[in-house]
Amino acid sequence: MYPLIPTSRQTESEWRNQSTQKPPHKAVYMQDANADTVLKAAYEHTATVWTGDFHQAKQVLAAMKKRVRKPVKSKQTPADVQTAFHTHRMRQAQQSRVLNMLAVEIGVGFALDMPRAPDVRAALLDVYGEDNASSFLLPLNQLLGFIGAHEWHKKGIEIGALDGRIHVPFGVFSPLRGEYLDLLATAPLDKRFQTVFDIGTGSGVIAALLAKRGVPHITATDTNPQAVACAAANFARLGVEGRITLAEKDLFPEGRADLIVCNPPWLPAKPTSPIETALYDPGHAMLKAFLGGAAAHLNDGGEAWLIMSDLAEHLGLRAKDELDKMFQTASLKVIETLHIKPKHGKAFDESDPLAFARSQETTSLYRLKAV
Ligand SMILES: C[S@@+](CC[C@H](N)C(=O)[O-])C[C@H]1O[C@@H](n2cnc3c(N)ncnc32)[C@H](O)[C@@H]1O
Incomplete structure (x- = not known):
């Protein structure tokens, strides 16, 4: 169901992505890197699997977002609104594809083995419905979305x-x-x-x-x-x-x-x-x-x-x-x-x-x- 991609650990790993984006050509494990390094790899279709501190990974993702999401001034109605909409959707898709190239490895039982990582098991059970028998790679941006959705699910609207x-x-x-x-x-x-x-x-x-x-x-x-x-x-x-x-x-x-x-x-x-x-x-x-x-x-x-x-x-x-x-x-x-x-x-x-x-x-x- 999910594609397998080669990794720098000489293995293949399952790449789980909720969107219809093509999987990266490969994934490279890294303990530390800055946003520019991750982005450069992303543009070459290589995902970075973060193995270091969880909060640092979140900061790198935030820095990537700042670089990728350039503000567009749009108070005025554009001459061709339909093209403006499709351009916006295309830009969103491209940005999402690049941001999804910073990933984490989720172990069996939805374990996230990284320093200062939260317990993500309940959030991932909510999404996938059943425990995972083998590890997989998951874009950090999506993991954060799942955690947020799980909090809303518990709290209700x-x-x-x-x-x-x-x-x-x-x-x-x-x-x-x-x-x-x-x-x-x-x-x-x-x-x-x-x-x-x-x-x-x-x-x-x-x-x-x-x-x-x-x-x-x-x-x-x-x-x-x-x-x-x-x-x-x-x-x-x-x-x-x-x-x-x-x-x-x-x-x-x-x-x-x-x-x-x-x-x-x-x-x-x-x-x-x-x-x-x-x-x-x-x-x-x-x-x-x-x-x-x-x-x-x-x-x-x-x-x-x-x-x-x-x-x-x-x-x-x-x-x-x-x-x-x-x-x-x-x-x-x-x-x-x-x-x-x-x-x-x-x-x-x-x-x-x-x-x-x-x-x-x-x-x-x-x-x-x-x-
Ligand atoms: C915009 S949501 C509205 C959900 C809810 N009625 C509300 O107002 O909050 C549209 C819903 O229609 C469902 N849906 C889409 N195609 C459908 C179909 N052919 N038959 C039944 N449900 C469908 C979707 O799964 C989704 O839950």
């Missing part, structure tokens, strides 16, 4: 609209930017709606919220088995498991519902790692499949609620009238649209190369009915 916390492991979409949940908490929910389908439930946050709003019968689906397990744990923690049935399934469950809700990926672009598939979806495939099947799965008088941001429009990835055309093609009509402005930090980050688009973003809940 407070969801105001839910009056509770949602716990999300690495690999499942996290409702960290939760403005769309405010829309779901306030959208008019017909008292006659007894059955709901939540398509692509992820952490289960939408299903849990609708259960808390009083819907007695909800079916939540997701194709990602990690998401299904995560949602089950969240439902049990929040005491709503009796109202929700979970299914690892593509799109719709059997039958019909009074309300069908979906928050698909918002950007029609290519993901570069499995975790990005919740954000990027080439050609808006899930959105189109959801809209295309909604009418056939709605009871008479039922509604489909679509959560979608217009960021794709500000990035030139979707024409302004395209969503309306998709509704028409799917024989759906908009009853009402609720809007909200993002509140998360990224929307106000002027150093973000996509700030010109993010600052204009609006998130919407479309209430649709079959025509």
Whole structure:
């Protein structure tokens, strides 16, 4: 499953990388090096496996980031926004590839045998699901991401609209930017709606919220088995498991519902790692499949609620009238649209190369009915 690469210890080692990047040609073990040395090797497709002090490795990684990530001034909307987006994605991919060339060796049982290294076993178990029988090489940047994700998983995210916390492991979409949940908490929910389908439930946050709003019968689906397990744990923690049935399934469950809700990926672009598939979806495939099947799965008088941001429009990835055309093609009509402005930090980050688009973003809940 993971590629093997030659190392300076005359052995081959498994190279584990979450993204779709090509593996390095080889890996060289080093106890000490500066950022320039690691970067020079990285540009020659050689990974550096750090064997010295863990904190020093983190400092070297931070220095590499400073050198590689040159700030881009972008307050002005560029003449060609689509090219600006694709250039940004390409730059991100190149930077990530280079930064991933500083690695550590993870021993059997997820042991990290380096001076001042933290215990990473629980964080790696969260990611891989089971212990490792042999050692492997892992980019330090990813290890740090796994550790951060594990802390969030333990701590959970407070969801105001839910009056509770949602716990999300690495690999499942996290409702960290939760403005769309405010829309779901306030959208008019017909008292006659007894059955709901939540398509692509992820952490289960939408299903849990609708259960808390009083819907007695909800079916939540997701194709990602990690998401299904995560949602089950969240439902049990929040005491709503009796109202929700979970299914690892593509799109719709059997039958019909009074309300069908979906928050698909918002950007029609290519993901570069499995975790990005919740954000990027080439050609808006899930959105189109959801809209295309909604009418056939709605009871008479039922509604489909679509959560979608217009960021794709500000990035030139979707024409302004395209969503309306998709509704028409799917024989759906908009009853009402609720809007909200993002509140998360990224929307106000002027150093973000996509700030010109993010600052204009609006998130919407479309209430649709079959025509
Ligand atoms: C943007 S996330 C939304 C997660 C959650 N509903 C929320 O709002 O926080 C999209 C989810 O759809 C799931 N997904 C993608 N394609 C799917 C499909 N064909 N059928 C069911 N779920 C799918 C992904 O695994 C992911 O969990």
